Structures are given as structure tokens and as C-alpha cells.
Amino acid sequence: xxxxxxxxxxxxxxxxxxxxxxxxxxxxxxxxxxxxxxxxxxxxxxxxxxxxxxxxxxxxxxxxxxxxxxxxxxxxxxxxxxxxxxxxxxxxxxxxxxxxxxxxxxxxxxxxxxxxxxxxxxxxxxxxxxxxxxxxxxxxxxxxxxxxxxxxxxxxxxxxxxx
Numbered sequence: 001x002x003x004x005x006x007x008x009x010x011x012x013x014x015x016x017x018x019x020x021x022x023x024x025x026x027x028x029x030x031x032x033x034x035x036x037x038x039x040x041x042x043x044x045x046x047x048x049x050x051x052x053x054x055x056x057x058x059x060x061x062x063x064x065x066x067x068x069x070x071x072x073x074x075x076x077x078x079x080x081x082x083x084x085x086x087x088x089x090x091x092x093x094x095x096x097x098x099x100x101x102x103x104x105x106x107x108x109x110x111x112x113x114x115x116x117x118x119x120x121x122x123x124x125x126x127x128x129x130x131x132x133x134x135x136x137x138x139x140x141x142x143x144x145x146x147x148x149x150x151x152x153x154x155x156x157x158x159x160x161x162x163x
Contacts, residue, residue: 005074005075005076005148006074006075006076006077007072007073007074007075008072008073008074008075008076008077008080009070009071009072009073010071010072010073010075010156011058011063011068011069011070011071012051012052012055012058012059013052013080013120014068014071014121015052015054015055015057015058015062015068016046016052016053016054016055016058016084017117017118017120017121018117018121019054019057020039020043020054020087020091020113020114020117021114021117021118021121023035023038023039024036024039024091024094024110024111024113024114024117025114027039027095027110028107028110028111033094033095033096033098033099033106034095034099035095036091036092036094036095036098036106036110037091037092037095037096037099039088039091040088040089040091040092040094040095041088041092042054042088043084043085043087043088043091044085044088044089044092046084046088047081047084047085047088050077050081052080052084053084053088071159073156073157073158073159074148074157075148075157076145076147076148078132078144078145079126079128079129079132079133079145080126080128080129082128082129082131082132082143083120083126083127083128083129083131083132084128086128086131087113087116087117087128090109090112090113091109091110091113093106093109094106094107094108094109094110094113095110097109116128124155124156125154125155125156126154126155126156127154129153129154130153130154132145133145133146133147133153133154134153
């Protein structure tokens with residue numbers, strides 16, 4: 001029996017990833033660990049409400065201006081929330097490490113978040129989603145969704161109407 005999928009607007013996810021990348025790179029360049037904490041807070045707040053943290057940028061600015069078009073894809077939102085939450089925890093650890101004098105550790109953690117967000121943005125592979133699906137496969141409670149049929153765990157599913 002096929003599992004029921006929701007619809008996820010992958011444009012909102014890409015805007016979220018781009019904002020994370022830009023802000024964390026700016027935090028590093030300007031040496032503003034508090035900006036990493038801000039990014040972490042937005043990511044974690046988005047996770048708590050079940051939406052991309054930077055959704056207001058997408059829904060309130062970029063989509064209405066026609067800069068970014070919606071990209072609805074049948075997908076599970078839960079792995080994306082897990083990935084965002086985990087990334088938020090790592091970004092928070094980055095900011096905290098920097099503020100406590102562990103700049104090397106802090107900025108390495110921030111760059112890991114940047115690299116994984118870029119992998120998702122540019123290659124369509126969500127490492128956090130892959131981890132979610134692996135945890136599901138291991139039977140860990142709370143990780144109940146399987147990847148969409150025909151989709152490698154962590155890869156972006158096919159678009160509606162795509163062959």
C-alpha cells in the first residue's frame with residue numbers, strides 16, 4: 001500500500017537554504033557569532049511551527065514579487081523539519097562556541113551547515129532528510145515516513161507532472 005504524501009513547496013526550502021548560506025557566510029566574514037545564533041533561532045523557530053524558518057522572505061517578498069515561483073512536489077515535510085532542526089542546533093552550537101572562545105570549532109560547525117545547505121540547494125540532496133529516512137529504516141520511534149516511491153533517500157523527489 002502506497003504511503004500518503006503531502007505537498008512541499010521546494011521553492012520555500014531553497015529560499016530557506018539560500019538565506020542560511022548567505023547569513024552564515026556573512027557571519028563568518030564579519031566575525032559576528034551572534035548572526036549564527038540568529039540563523040539558528042530562525043531555523044529552530046521554523047522547526048517548532050513546522051515551516052521553513054525563512055518562509056516570510058519567500059512568502060512575503062520573493063513570491064509576491066514574482067522573483068521565485070512555487071515548486072510544489074509530493075513529499076514528506078517531516079524529514080525537512082528534522083533537517084532544519086538539526087541544522088539549527090549545529091548553527092547554535094557554532095555561535096555559542098565562538099562566543100565562548102572556540103572560534104575554530106564554531107566556524108567549522110557554521111561551515112558544515114553552509115556546506116550541507118549548499119548541497120541541498122544546488123544538488124537536491126538533503127543530508128538531514130537522508131538521516132531521517134535511515135532512522136526510519138532502523139525503526140527509531142518518531143521517524144515514521146519513508147522516502148517517496150522511486151526516490152533515493154535524501155534526494156529531491158520528482159516534480160508534479162514530471163516524467
